[in-house]
């Protein structure tokens with residue numbers, strides 16, 4: 001189903017837009033992924049950014065409804081589903097600059113901001129006249145290629161099947177998992193932060209190939225395909241990754257020699273600690289005012 005079919009089935013006006021406050025890396029991946037998968041068109045999208053430079057880029061990419069003034073945008077499009085995509089640290093000041101009651105007619109507000117809880121969001125957004133459900137969406141940049149493990153939670157179920165607007169957006173960008181907000185910090189670390197860990201691992205694997213004499217381009221292609229292949233094998237066989245690792249390691253062979261070095265250097269522990277640190281930082285951000 002496309003966005004226009006969905007808004008019709010939710011009883012919303014045919015002109016209901018997706019309004020993005022913030023059009024940076026994450027909103028960009030989400031929007032462009034959804035356009036590429038034909039879930040939305042560029043005309044369905046309205047975006048606000050802070051700088052003229054960013055606005056010019058969006059307009060050049062064919063998103064003509066781009067603004068640098070949130071009040072002007074929300075007055076022109078008062079009935080849109082609003083996605084808040086600014087950095088969490090800027091949320092408070094962004095809302096303080098909105099005119100009182102300006103979100104009164106929005107059918108749904110969705111936050112992609114890390115950390116900030118639905119309670120914090122609901123409390124702050126009430127000054128802008130918003131009093132419906134708050135949905136949190138935690139995508140990752142692989143949205144751009146339809147391969148994000150996106151998370152969703154909410155403080156109360158949006159009425160008239162409006163949650164489907166968000167689950168469908170997530171589903172067109174990969175997988176969509178609805179969970180309890182209590183699990184959101186940990187799940188965000190594994191699903192939304194960890195792509196950065198994996199990019200680092202791919203880069204390091206390629207560096208190893210270069211050290212061993214491969215041309216950089218070949219090393220990077222091989223490392224990328226290796227990660228893709230290994231992830232696909234886990235997903236499609238359902239086998240435990242430990243068993244799949246054992247199936248690669250021949251007795252006295254070359255793989256176990258490399259595995260020994262990974263274990264000696266604490267790669268397992270480093271990943272575990274990284275998830276713990278990202279989870280704790282997200283919890284810390286939730287306490288920001």
Ligand SMILES: NC(=O)C1=CN([C@@H]2O[C@H](COP(=O)(O)OP(=O)(O)OC[C@H]3O[C@@H](n4cnc5c(N)ncnc54)[C@H](OP(=O)(O)O)[C@@H]3O)[C@@H](O)[C@H]2O)C=CC1
Nearest residue numbers: 022023024025026048049050051054085086087088113114
């Ligand atoms: N990056 C990621 O992988 C993920 C990020 N997130 C969340 O997404 C949010 C955005 O992150 P990310 O995209 O990486 O950050 P970016 O810095 O790339 O983007 C932030 C955007 O917000 C805009 N902006 C800043 N202030 C305002 C304002 N007052 N009104 C309108 N727009 C404004 C900026 O405009 P300008 O371009 O002009 O500076 C920019 O386009 C964060 O809350 C983050 O927690 C969630 C999941 C994954």
Ligand SMILES: O=C(O)[C@@H]1CCC=N1
Nearest residue numbers: 113114188192193194
């Ligand atoms: O680093 C961050 O805070 C955001 C949230 C998840 C991914 N990037």
